Amino acid sequence: MSTIKELELLLTKGRITRREFIGRVTALGLMAAVSPTLLSSTAKAATPKKGGHFKIGITGGSTTDSLDPGTLTSNMNQNVNWQVRNCLVEIDHNFNAIPELAESWDSTPDAKVWTFKLRKGIEYHNGKTMTAEDVVYSINHHLGEKSKSAAKGYLKNLLNIKADGKHEVIFELSGGSADFPFIMGDYHLTISPAGTEGKEWEKGIGTGGYILEHWEPGFRALTKNNPNYWKDGRAHFDEVETLSIVDTNARTNALKTGAIHYMDRVELKTVHLMKRMPGINVTATTGTAHYTIPMRLDQSPYGDNNVRMALKLVVDREQLVKQIIRGYGEAGNDHPIAPVNKYHAKDLEQRKYDPDKAKFYMKKAGMLDHTFNLHAADAAFAGAVDASVLIKEQAKKAGIKINVVREPDDGYWSNVWMKKEWSMCYWGGRPIEDMMFSVAYSAGAPWNDTLWNNERFNKLLISARAELDTDKRRKLYVEMQEICRNDSGTVVPMFNQMVEASSDKLAHGPISGHMALDGMRNGERWWFKS
Amino acid sequence: MGQIIELVVKRIALGLVTMVVISLLIFVGVEALPGDLATAVLGQSATPETVAAFRKELKLDLPPHVRYFAWLGGFMKGELGNSLANQRPVAELIGWRFGNTMFLATSAAVVAVPVALILGILAALYRNTLFDKSISMATLSTISFPEFFVAYILIALLSVQVVIFPSISNINEQMTFWEKIHAIVLPSLTLTLVVVAHMMRQTRAAIINILASPFIEMARLKGIKRMRVIVLHAFPNALSPVINVVAVNLAYLIVGVVIVEVVFVYPGLGQLLVDSVSKRDIPVVQASGLIFAATYVALNLLADVMSIISNPRMLNPR
Numbered sequence: 001m002s003t004i005k006e007l008e009l010l011l012t013k014g015r016i017t018r019r020e021f022i023g024r025v026t027a028l029g030l031m032a033a034v035s036p037t038l039l040s041s042t043a044k045a046a047t048p049k050k051g052g053h054f055k056i057g058i059t060g061g062s063t064t065d066s067l068d069p070g071t072l073t074s075n076m077n078q079n080v081n082w083q084v085r086n087c088l089v090e091i092d093h094n095f096n097a098i099p100e101l102a103e104s105w106d107s108t109p110d111a112k113v114w115t116f117k118l119r120k121g122i123e124y125h126n127g128k129t130m131t132a133e134d135v136v137y138s139i140n141h142h143l144g145e146k147s148k149s150a151a152k153g154y155l156k157n158l159l160n161i162k163a164d165g166k167h168e169v170i171f172e173l174s175g176g177s178a179d180f181p182f183i184m185g186d187y188h189l190t191i192s193p194a195g196t197e198g199k200e201w202e203k204g205i206g207t208g209g210y211i212l213e214h215w216e217p218g219f220r221a222l223t224k225n226n227p228n229y230w231k232d233g234r235a236h237f238d239e240v241e242t243l244s245i246v247d248t249n250a251r252t253n254a255l256k257t258g259a260i261h262y263m264d265r266v267e268l269k270t271v272h273l274m275k276r277m278p279g280i281n282v283t284a285t286t287g288t289a290h291y292t293i294p295m296r297l298d299q300s301p302y303g304d305n306n307v308r309m310a311l312k313l314v315v316d317r318e319q320l321v322k323q324i325i326r327g328y329g330e331a332g333n334d335h336p337i338a339p340v341n342k343y344h345a346k347d348l349e350q351r352k353y354d355p356d357k358a359k360f361y362m363k364k365a366g367m368l369d370h371t372f373n374l375h376a377a378d379a380a381f382a383g384a385v386d387a388s389v390l391i392k393e394q395a396k397k398a399g400i401k402i403n404v405v406r407e408p409d410d411g412y413w414s415n416v417w418m419k420k421e422w423s424m425c426y427w428g429g430r431p432i433e434d435m436m437f438s439v440a441y442s443a444g445a446p447w448n449d450t451l452w453n454n455e456r457f458n459k460l461l462i463s464a465r466a467e468l469d470t471d472k473r474r475k476l477y478v479e480m481q482e483i484c485r486n487d488s489g490t491v492v493p494m495f496n497q498m499v500e501a502s503s504d505k506l507a508h509g510p511i512s513g514h515m516a517l518d519g520m521r522n523g524e525r526w527w528f529k530s
Numbered sequence: 531m532g533q534i535i536e537l538v539v540k541r542i543a544l545g546l547v548t549m550v551v552i553s554l555l556i557f558v559g560v561e562a563l564p565g566d567l568a569t570a571v572l573g574q575s576a577t578p579e580t581v582a583a584f585r586k587e588l589k590l591d592l593p594p595h596v597r598y599f600a601w602l603g604g605f606m607k608g609e610l611g612n613s614l615a616n617q618r619p620v621a622e623l624i625g626w627r628f629g630n631t632m633f634l635a636t637s638a639a640v641v642a643v644p645v646a647l648i649l650g651i652l653a654a655l656y657r658n659t660l661f662d663k664s665i666s667m668a669t670l671s672t673i674s675f676p677e678f679f680v681a682y683i684l685i686a687l688l689s690v691q692v693v694i695f696p697s698i699s700n701i702n703e704q705m706t707f708w709e710k711i712h713a714i715v716l717p718s719l720t721l722t723l724v725v726v727a728h729m730m731r732q733t734r735a736a737i738i739n740i741l742a743s744p745f746i747e748m749a750r751l752k753g754i755k756r757m758r759v760i761v762l763h764a765f766p767n768a769l770s771p772v773i774n775v776v777a778v779n780l781a782y783l784i785v786g787v788v789i790v791e792v793v794f795v796y797p798g799l800g801q802l803l804v805d806s807v808s809k810r811d812i813p814v815v816q817a818s819g820l821i822f823a824a825t826y827v828a829l830n831l832l833a834d835v836m837s838i839i840s841n842p843r844m845l846n847p848r
Contacts, residue, residue, distance in 0.1 A: 147580070256690060
């Protein structure tokens with residue numbers, strides 16, 4: 001149910017496009033009731049202007065970053081990668097797969113063989129023309145024994161990839177995958193000229209809207225507008241300068257003094273002050289990102305679902321949302337599917353803080369005397385240590401003892417996460433249910449951080465993957481979310497919004513919640529008003 | 531003079547031995563840290579399979595001593611090798627950053643050293659007056675605050691309240707010399723405030739110490755002005771301890787400014803070293819560590835030579 005007021009709000013906030021707005025309002029038969037100024041002002045903003053030097057201050061950059069698509073591990077190289085390169089498929093702000101370098105795609109009815117038709121006559125920055133061979137090369141870069149790519153996991157069921165002529169690529173999968181095009185929209189799977197290897201990745205040769213001029217990892221990237229860019233209505237700036245500014249205060253000051261136009265990860269403790277600053281817009285975007293607290297089921301006593309249930313019930317999500325992320329997010333329901341995901345089970349009952357019930361389950365498990373070690377470092381997410389201490393206090397009410405073990409940030413992902421019995425973790429989320437579940441919840445997945453193995457869940461995962469009928473798929477995914485909520489080893493306390501700030505000289509369309517920085521494509525999607 | 535040359539040669543030889551020992555310590559230190567480059571770079575997205583492939587590609591699967599001697603062999607031939615993380619030559623990664631570090635350190639030193647010496651002399655001259663106490667208090671206050679706090683205060687005052695200087699100092703090669711100077715005023719000022727106290731207090735103390743000597747008494751009795759006594763009679767004799775403190779502070783300006791670099795987004799060597807350690811990128815850590823070690827060795831040597839030159843008794847020993 002959307003009323004016209006809600007739609008207006010969505011439009012002004014940029015959550016829906018002008019076209020969607022008109023469509024939905026017309027469907028309500030309320031077009032005449034729309035304020036005339038609303039559409040004219042957004043219409044003005046919706047005509048992108050060319051030019052300008054756009055400066056982004058970004059977190060996570062490190063001097064050891066690389067533009068090798070296999071190891072894009074920071075916000076900075078992910079953003080620069082999409083300034084200079086494209087994928088076959090783009091994921092838009094509504095989490096739809098739309099054509100990028102592929103102009104269309106099709107599959108056999110069992111969703112096992114996928115054929116992608118490539119756009120013709122697309123040139124790389126070095127003048128070479130993109131062919132099917134490049135696509136095969138770029139995807140193969142993530143496969144095979146020698147590959148160190150983080151995307152290897154997504155491509156596990158890819159049996160064979162081959163070029164059919166210059167403009168068609170055929171993917172053969174071991175099992176049906178209805179969402180395969182989304183995987184081709186993953187930020188690792190950008191297309192580069194065949195033969196690129198080693199140091200050549202750092203040149204950033206791609207088909208993207210900007211050409212790499214300078215690349216100094218962990219400090220600065222400068223890209224210039226690609227005059228040959230093939231995509232309509234995109235890449236409006238003359239130059240994009242991406243600066244690694246690790247310190248939040250430095251980013252804030254830089255934005256305030258006009259040294260940058262855009263910053264990610266606003267400090268939530270001071271965001272209310274930032275909102276009052278003239279000339280600065282703060283945007284909070286709901287996406288798929290969420291915090292998790294995985295328990296290793298192979299370690300006692302987490303194998304007992306009574307224990308898991310008790311620990312899930314003892315987490316006061318409302319308080320965590322209020323205290324840790326200052327209201328910029330919403331409570332999680334112990335499964336990783338975000339409210340923005342297509343098949344989110346919105347009718348599933350929200351898990352609430354219930355110390356009595358928690359005590360009941362813990363007693364049943366006979367573990368009321370046990371002290372649970374919760375391992376935390378802010379490397380997991382900003383505020384992870386505070387969150388752990390809060391949970392420890394919340395658990396006291398149920399008579400459950402939690403001991404917070406502070407871990408060093410350095411090496412957190414290799415020494416604590418997945419190694420310790422119960423630890424803090426963060427997931428950026430995935431645009432589709434299948435990717436999220438396959439990557440971290442299916443049996444045997446390398447990042448299944450709880451070693452959870454639920455037979456019914458695993459079976460449903462495979463049937464849902466191959467199911468092309470959306471209603472049937474919805475049913476399957478809803479059931480999976482329920483199983484996950486009631487049985488898995490992960491507490492999902494909250495989904496956090498991405499809070500970013502930008503100069504009011506900038507204009508933009510609807511902001512994507514797919515990844516930070518407008519789906520990591522703000523360089524391509526944003527522009528200066530004048 | 532011969533004595534100085536002998537000292538320099540001896541010290542440089544000893545310095546080289548020190549450097550080899552340091553390189554071994556750095557290597558062992560980084561090896562002792564949990565994890566390696568493959569796990570550190572892949573982070574949350576590491577799988578046993580990708581980590582193994584990564585290690586193989588970078589030859590991290592070889593035993594540590596083989597890797598150390600391979601590195602040492604290359605280093606002896608003047609090859610610094612490539613960064614493990616992104617295959618860029620270490621010399622290219624470090625070269626311009628070291629230049630930037632020296633640029634910032636020099637700019638701070640050019641202001642801080644004369645200011646500290648002059649303030650020190652004045653403080654000794656007007657010992658125990660309100661002036662002496664207030665500059666002691668002011669400089670000790672600035673050294674007592676953490677660097678980042680001084681930096682934020684300066685940004686708040688001179689970049690946000692009154693827009694004179696930029697809050698970030700992301701200098702690049704397209705900028706002219708004066709643009710660069712304008713961009714680094716705030717970090718340079720921060721460092722100046724942080725190092726002045728130490729040098730100023732040492733100068734003051736050394737001069738006051740000398741003022742108790744009989745030859746100063748003699749000069750006073752001859753009726754020479756107080757200022758002249760201090761500048762021409764006392765100060766030259768107080769130089770030796772002052773030079774040593776100045777050397778320590780100069781070394782600090784080169785090797786110890788990571789926090790200032792982070793706050794001002796300055797592309798110096800410190801951030802590179804921190805990132806490389808956290809990612810276990812040994813060739814880069816080695817090269818930066820050795821540059822820092824060499825800085826200390828060279829500045830200490832310079833301080834000793836200067837002390838000898840400034841002291842006729844040591845210059846012409848009987």
